[in-house]
Amino acid sequence: xxxxxxxxxxxxxxxxxxxxxxxxxxxxxxxxxxxxxxxxxxxxxxxxxxxxxxxxxxxxxxxxxxxxxxxxxxxxxxxxxxxxxxxxxxxxxxxxxxxxxxxxxxxxxxxxxxxxxxxxxxxxxxxxxxxxxxxxxxxxxxxxxxxxxxxxxxxxxxxxxxxxxxxxxxxxxxxxxxxxxxxxxxxxxxxxxxxxxxxxxxxxxxxxxxxxxxxxxxxxxxxxxxxxxxxxxxxxxxxxxxxxxxxxxxxxxxxxxxxxxxxxxxxxxxxxxxxxxxxxxxx
Ligand SMILES: C[S@@+](CC[C@H](N)C(=O)[O-])C[C@H]1O[C@@H](n2cnc3c(N)ncnc32)[C@H](O)[C@@H]1O
Numbered sequence: 001x002x003x004x005x006x007x008x009x010x011x012x013x014x015x016x017x018x019x020x021x022x023x024x025x026x027x028x029x030x031x032x033x034x035x036x037x038x039x040x041x042x043x044x045x046x047x048x049x050x051x052x053x054x055x056x057x058x059x060x061x062x063x064x065x066x067x068x069x070x071x072x073x074x075x076x077x078x079x080x081x082x083x084x085x086x087x088x089x090x091x092x093x094x095x096x097x098x099x100x101x102x103x104x105x106x107x108x109x110x111x112x113x114x115x116x117x118x119x120x121x122x123x124x125x126x127x128x129x130x131x132x133x134x135x136x137x138x139x140x141x142x143x144x145x146x147x148x149x150x151x152x153x154x155x156x157x158x159x160x161x162x163x164x165x166x167x168x169x170x171x172x173x174x175x176x177x178x179x180x181x182x183x184x185x186x187x188x189x190x191x192x193x194x195x196x197x198x199x200x201x202x203x204x205x206x207x208x209x210x211x212x213x214x215x216x217x218x219x220x221x222x223x224x225x226x227x228x229x230x231x232x233x234x235x236x237x238x239x240x241x242x243x244x245x246x247x248x249x250x251x252x253x254x255x256x257x258x259x260x261x262x263x264x265x266x267x268x269x270x271x272x273x274x275x276x277x278x279x280x281x282x283x
Contacts, residue, residue, distance in 0.1 A: 014052060016045050020060040024048070027067060028082050031075055032155055033214050033239040036082065047081040076157055083156045084234065087125040089176050090132045092229065095258045098279055099225070100136050103256045107224045108142055110254070117148040120223045120250075122213060123231030124152035127163025127206075128172070131198050133227065134205040135184050151219060153211035164208040166198035213243055222252040229278075230260035237268060244269035251282045 024044060025036040036044060052063050067074055090096055104117075111117060117137075121130040130152035137148055154160050167188055173181045173196060184202055188195035211217065213231070226247050232240045247257060248271035257272055257280040259265070265272050265280060272280035 012045065012049075014045075014049055014059040016041075016060050020064055023064050023067075024060075024078070027071070027075070027078065031214075032079055032083070032212065033235040033243075034082065035234060035236050040082075044082060048078075051077055051081055080156050080158045083154075083159070085125040085156060085159050086230070087128045089128045089173060091128065092258075092261055092278070094277060095227070095229070095279065096132055096136050098256075098258075098276060099133070100140065103225060104137070104140055104142075106254075108146075111224065115146045117143070117146055118221070118223045119148075119150045119225045120219075120227065121150060121152040122211075122226060122228040122247075124154050124160075124163055124208070125156070126159045127152065127166065127198075127208070128168075129227060129229065130163070130206045130208075131166070131184075131202055134198075134202040135180060137205060138184070138201060148205065150206045151223075152206050152208045153213075155210065155212045157210045160208050160210045166203050167192050167195050168197075169195055172196075214239070217246070217250070221250040223250055223255060224252050225256045225258070226251060227258045229258055230263070233260060233263055241268050245271065248272065248282055253282060255282045256280070257282070 021041055021044065025040075028034055028036055048060070048063065052059060055063070055066075057063050057066065067078065107117060119133055119137075121133060124130050130150050133150055137143055137150070152160075152163060154163070168185075173185065181196070184199055185196040186199050187193075188197050213228075228243075228247065232243060235243070244257075244265060248269065251257065256275075259278050259280070261278055263278065265274070271283055273283045275281045
């Protein structure tokens with residue numbers, strides 16, 4: 001039965017009180033760092049109404065009671081429902097141009113002894129970012145014989161699973177150079193027919209893991225480069241400050257950090273110096 005939300009004047013299947021919204025956004029913030037403003041109320045309703053239906057619950061009160069009783073078993077689903085996973089191949093392409101033209105040559109010269117390169121795509125969503133990094137690396141013949149690895153992580157387990165499969169609908173590669181698509185993707189077969197799959201050589205470069213950036217990091221590092229783009233935009237300043245401090249600890253001396261187009265380290269973290277548009281180097 002549809003009920004009307006007095007504030008929005010919209011017909012809704014389940015009542016969604018201010019108390020429900022407050023409780024859910026508080027849990028989301030504590031667990032993920034994501035700040036869900038008033039403008040996210042409708043988004044939260046839509047995504048969690050689906051989950052409530054799936055669980056066969058009577059509504060948001062019921063769902064909140066379930067979270068209170070057993071947060072651990074539901075928090076993953078709640079997180080998966082509230083994350084924003086927008087991404088694309090070679091998004092903010094100047095980062096990949098900088099990677100190929102400046103960062104890689106410098107790091108290759110610097111690490112020539114160990115011949116080891118480590119890159120972290122933090123908040124990788126469905127994988128377009130780490131596969132774009134992988135293509136950039138694989139197109140550099142100078143990396144032949146190197147131990148080059150990309151770690152790609154996200155808190156949302158459903159996007160990590162999709163990224164790990166490397167399977168994409170055709171429209172995801174629309175903006176890409178067709179030659180690149182032919183070189184690095186193969187036609188999906190069986191259940192992936194009509195789709196593309198990143199080829200084995202790209203997939204072998206990347207390890208996908210689910211990881212909450214606010215929690216413990218099991219990897220030791222150091223990383224030569226960290227991509228953390230369009231992730232901290234959803235965090236408050238204090239969470240951003242703590243995260244960038246940890247990135248500075250995790251980066252090799254002079255390592256590079258790429259952040260999203262609307263993000264900045266200005267007045268947040270002084271352990272990096274800007275070297276280009278949303279490109280930073282560990283100071
Ligand atoms: C908008 S996507 C950005 C994807 C990609 N980096 C890009 O720029 O195209 C943001 C991603 O950050 C992830 N994220 C949000 N909070 C996180 C957290 N606390 N730990 C790890 N990942 C998080 C989300 O699940 C989402 O997939």
